[in-house]
Amino acid sequence: MRRCTRSTLLLLLLLCAAHLTRCRDLPQYIKACSEKDPNMSECALKNGRAAIPYVVKGDPSIKLLPQDPLKVTEIVVDEKGLKFTMRDVVIRGEAKGDLQDARCGESRSFPSERRLELDVWFPVLDMSFKYNVSGKVLVLPLDGAGTGTMKLENVTIHYKINYEPYRNGDTDHIKATVAQSRGEIGHMALNLQNLFNGDKFLGDNTNKVLNENWEVLVGDVGPAMFESFRAVAQNLVDTIFDGVPYRKVILE
Numbered sequence: 001m002r003r004c005t006r007s008t009l010l011l012l013l014l015l016c017a018a019h020l021t022r023c024r025d026l027p028q029y030i031k032a033c034s035e036k037d038p039n040m041s042e043c044a045l046k047n048g049r050a051a052i053p054y055v056v057k058g059d060p061s062i063k064l065l066p067q068d069p070l071k072v073t074e075i076v077v078d079e080k081g082l083k084f085t086m087r088d089v090v091i092r093g094e095a096k097g098d099l100q101d102a103r104c105g106e107s108r109s110f111p112s113e114r115r116l117e118l119d120v121w122f123p124v125l126d127m128s129f130k131y132n133v134s135g136k137v138l139v140l141p142l143d144g145a146g147t148g149t150m151k152l153e154n155v156t157i158h159y160k161i162n163y164e165p166y167r168n169g170d171t172d173h174i175k176a177t178v179a180q181s182r183g184e185i186g187h188m189a190l191n192l193q194n195l196f197n198g199d200k201f202l203g204d205n206t207n208k209v210l211n212e213n214w215e216v217l218v219g220d221v222g223p224a225m226f227e228s229f230r231a232v233a234q235n236l237v238d239t240i241f242d243g244v245p246y247r248k249v250i251l252e
Helices: 006-020 040-057 200-213 214-242
Strands: 069-079 082-092 097-101 106-109 115-137 140-168 171-192
Touching: 040 097, 040 106, 040 115, 069 214, 082 140, 082 214, 115 214, 140 200, 140 214, 171 200, 171 214, 200 214
Parallel strands: none
Antiparallel strands: 069 082, 082 115, 097 115, 106 115, 115 140, 140 171
């Protein structure tokens, strides 16, 4: 068998590079908006809402996994004397989400700053997971490992997304960064099985006290959950916009 010459190897590498950096179109269910549109905020809100049913189902053509149920590997809370780790988290309810915005239901875009701000609202998010917990909430000691469920109602997540072009070959592609994720939760209900090595009396009463003081619990676990949602959103925009030219997303 003949050995490959250096020129042949170089040609193969160039062909591989061209394949890896090829351009692709936006998925058909995602429509672009013009940065010169005086109503770009409304355009982004309208097009985003229309895309939700398709995004939630997933899209094998761009390796986008289904978003409902959503699977999260791990959420870790480690602050204020509480260490609470949720693993193999499954979240249901995203299919009923709706795009809104921090300003009276209108999405906010800042084309000159290449920034978009929007809210996603969910009536209910149901979570199931495996957990380890130790430490305290208020003065209540916590210790245990097992399975748990968490029900979040009236959830609003605020996202701030920065976008910019970057050069790839001879084409400007888009890079979107989910810079911030925070939010509010209208109510939380928690059930942790096998607290205190399965002591039913202590476990039942601890769950009862946690649920009676759910607002304090939200203050402890909320930031970690919203950071997890930010990471999920970042993965989502990376998948959707990978290889897409800037001007196919942000029209002139």
